[in-house]
Amino acid sequence: xxxxxxxxxWLSVLPTLLLSATGMLALFWDxxxxxxxxxLLGWLSLTGIVVTALCSWLLWGHNDVESFSGxxxxxxxxxxxxxxxxxxxxxxxxxxxxxxxxxxxxxGEYYALILFATVGMTVMAAATDLILIFxxxxxxxxxxxxxxxxxxxxxxxxxxALKYFLLGxxxxxxxxxxxxxxxxxxxxxxxxxxxEHVGTQGSSPLxxxxxxxxxxxxxxxxxxxxxxxxxxxxxxxxxxxxxxFMAVGVKAAAxxxxxxxxxxxxxxxxxxxxxxxxxxxxxxxxxxNITALVxxxxxRMLAYSSIAHxxxxxxxxxxxxxxxxxxxxxxxxxxxxxxxGAFGVMVAVGRRGEPxxxxxxxxxxxFRYPALGMAMTVFMLSLTGVPPLxxxxxxxxxxxxxxxxxxxxxxxxxxxxxxxxxxYYIRVVVNMYMREGEAIVELPSLRSALGxxxxxxAIGTVLMGVFPSASMSLAGASFLSLG
Amino acid sequence: xxPISYHLILSGILFTIGVTGVLxxxxxxxxFMAIELMLNAVNLSFVALARHFGNMDGQIIVFFVMSVxxxxxxxxxxxxxxxxxxxxxxxxxxxxxMRW
Numbered sequence: 001x002x003x004x005x006x007x008x009x010w011l012s013v014l015p016t017l018l019l020s021a022t023g024m025l026a027l028f029w030d031x032x033x034x035x036x037x038x039x040l041l042g043w044l045s046l047t048g049i050v051v052t053a054l055c056s057w058l059l060w061g062h063n064d065v066e067s068f069s070g071x072x073x074x075x076x077x078x079x080x081x082x083x084x085x086x087x088x089x090x091x092x093x094x095x096x097x098x099x100x101x102x103x104x105x106x107x108g109e110y111y112a113l114i115l116f117a118t119v120g121m122t123v124m125a126a127a128t129d130l131i132l133i134f135x136x137x138x139x140x141x142x143x144x145x146x147x148x149x150x151x152x153x154x155x156x157x158x159x160x161a162l163k164y165f166l167l168g169x170x171x172x173x174x175x176x177x178x179x180x181x182x183x184x185x186x187x188x189x190x191x192x193x194x195x196e197h198v199g200t201q202g203s204s205p206l207x208x209x210x211x212x213x214x215x216x217x218x219x220x221x222x223x224x225x226x227x228x229x230x231x232x233x234x235x236x237x238x239x240x241x242x243x244x245f246m247a248v249g250v251k252a253a254a255x256x257x258x259x260x261x262x263x264x265x266x267x268x269x270x271x272x273x274x275x276x277x278x279x280x281x282x283x284x285x286x287x288x289n290i291t292a293l294v295x296x297x298x299x300r301m302l303a304y305s306s307i308a309h310x311x312x313x314x315x316x317x318x319x320x321x322x323x324x325x326x327x328x329x330x331x332x333x334x335x336x337x338x339x340x341g342a343f344g345v346m347v348a349v350g351r352r353g354e355p356x357x358x359x360x361x362x363x364x365x366x367f368r369y370p371a372l373g374m375a376m377t378v379f380m381l382s383l384t385g386v387p388p389l390x391x392x393x394x395x396x397x398x399x400x401x402x403x404x405x406x407x408x409x410x411x412x413x414x415x416x417x418x419x420x421x422x423x424y425y426i427r428v429v430v431n432m433y434m435r436e437g438e439a440i441v442e443l444p445s446l447r448s449a450l451g452x453x454x455x456x457x458a459i460g461t462v463l464m465g466v467f468p469s470a471s472m473s474l475a476g477a478s479f480l481s482l483g
Numbered sequence: 484x485x486p487i488s489y490h491l492i493l494s495g496i497l498f499t500i501g502v503t504g505v506l507x508x509x510x511x512x513x514x515f516m517a518i519e520l521m522l523n524a525v526n527l528s529f530v531a532l533a534r535h536f537g538n539m540d541g542q543i544i545v546f547f548v549m550s551v552x553x554x555x556x557x558x559x560x561x562x563x564x565x566x567x568x569x570x571x572x573x574x575x576x577x578x579x580x581m582r583w
Contacts (some may be wrong), residue, residue, distance in 0.1 A: 131544050131547055134547075134548075134551070135547060135551065138551045138554070138555070142554055142555060142558050145558055145559075145562065146558060146562075149562055149565060152565070155569045155570065155580055156580050156581055158562070158565050158566045158569050158570070159566065159578050159580050159581065160581075161562045161565070161566075162511070162562050162563065162565075162566050162578065163578075165558070165559055165562050166505075166511070166514060166515070166518070166559075166575075169515075169518045169555055169559065170505055170518055170521075172522075172555075173498075173501065173502075173518055173521035173522055173525065176522065176525045176548065177498055177521070177524070177525045177528070179525075179544075180494075180525050180528040180529050180532065181528070183529065183532055183540070183541060183544075184491065184528065184532045184535075187536050187538075188540070189540055189544065232581070233581045236581050237580075237581055300581075
């Protein structure tokens with residue numbers, strides 16, 4: 001039997017290679033770096049991430065799309081997600097520089113793991129083969145399992161890592177079984193041939209079960225109801241910067257693969273999966289928002305809020321077509337900016353040994369630290385969806401895509417949910433400005449890098465909301481590159 | 484030759500046993516074993532389907548799945564060990580530090 005080696009296109013794996021090279025460099029340098037210089041590892045990682053982002057930007061429109069026998073496609077869609085992942089990883093590293101000192105977490109493995117997780121994400125966004133998507137997902141997940149448990153002094157962190165690991169591995173099982181059944185139904189694991197087969201032959205029972213199992217697998221990763229039970233515990237127990245990374249990066253990567261498979265490859269049989277996703281989206285928004293109402297721990301509240309936001313993103317998936325796809329990509333950036341910002345403020349408020357995560361800890365914060373209070377207000381209002389911030393524009397695009405696609409009731413449920421969510425987001429603002437504070441006297445952990453991260457997130461939140469057209473057309477163009 | 488449906492049904496049964504194990508057992512190690520059973524059930528499907536279609540895709544996938552499972556075991560057992568050192572239990576019901 002002849003074995004023909006596939007043509008290797010190094011250019012299309014360049015961003016992924018850059019990230020993994022930086023990760024390995026960080027890992028090796030950690031061996032002989034002096035203890036008091038370990039924050040240099042963070043700056044090294046940041047450099048790698050910025051270079052990768054620049055490289056992704058330069059490759060835009062200058063790259064042969066298909067490579068490695070159709071397993072990997074660095075199209076505009078993948079490049080867009082590469083930029084999102086670099087933004088998320090970059091802001092996480094900026095926030096971690098001071099947080100790791102405060103929380104007494106070792107630097108070395110931490111940055112390497114963040115980089116390896118990002119490698120997995122870039123693979124997930126660019127893979128056009130179900131197995132490569134699975135490999136990317138596992139590369140990302142295994143690194144994030146370790147990151148969740150990296151806070152070795154805290155039992156809650158151990159518990160978070162364990163719960164995330166067990167349920168994540170459980171979900172991968174479903175995802176893999178879904179891949180096997182789709183392979184059985186279509187005879188291929190590559191997205192191109194699958195799309196061709198589905199387009200000509202339509203669906204079959206095996207394909208339907210396979211799609212259902214894929215939805216379960218991805219549902220776990222994006223924290224959709226009813227597969228969300230792990231989310232609050234894992235988000236609450238993990239170190240705050242890791243929570244931010246998980247809430248934004250992992251969710252964006254899962255949606256990248258989810259949307260590529262369902263909106264593009266399985267687009268021909270959309271009637272078969274839209275109904276299920278409709279129900280999941282409605283449930284996710286409602287359960288997430290209603291449970292968030294009763295939370296007193298802000299980290300846990302943001303966990304439920306992230307479930308609710310997964311619901312909004314699923315609405316965009318149900319709406320489908322070009323408008324829904326563009327809205328999905330736009331909202332992922334929007335969600336990333338405002339959520340990273342909110343977690344950044346949480347990092348700033350926390351202190352050595354005292355995380356200050358309860359709602360009461362934020363009382364009077366707005367008067368003591370006007371800049372920090374202002375930033376948190378911007379993020380909370382944006383998460384609620386108040387114009388002119390990015391949360392409003394994103395939700396506007398999603399709901400108008402849903403209405404145009406004829407899903408008026410889903411849009412109505414979404415808007416009602418936004419109204420409900422105002423209660424718990426605004427409650428944080430009320431606590432900061434309308435109550436006397438007693439808890440926090442000083443903010444030792446607010447250093448310049450963290451401040452820059454919060455500032456970037458805040459500026460992005462405002463600017464993308466006021467001038468949405470540039471980023472929206474970028475999102476639209478990247479989604480259209482799927483073909 | 485044994486028909487393909489037999490293999491797929493066997494793999495489905497094994498997968499279901501794995502899922503049931505994860506949902507019903509309370510010992511973390513057993514839950515973990517049940518997850519491995521799920522992955523191996525899927526491997527059986529892949530191999531059977533590869534033979535049915537006469538292409539190598541499915542067989543190669545199994546190698547990847549096995550190596551991923553090995554990596555998962557390494558990290559998973561380390562996490563279980565970490566939890567056991569801190570709490571001296573491997574019972575899933577006793578791990579409830581965080582509740583609403």
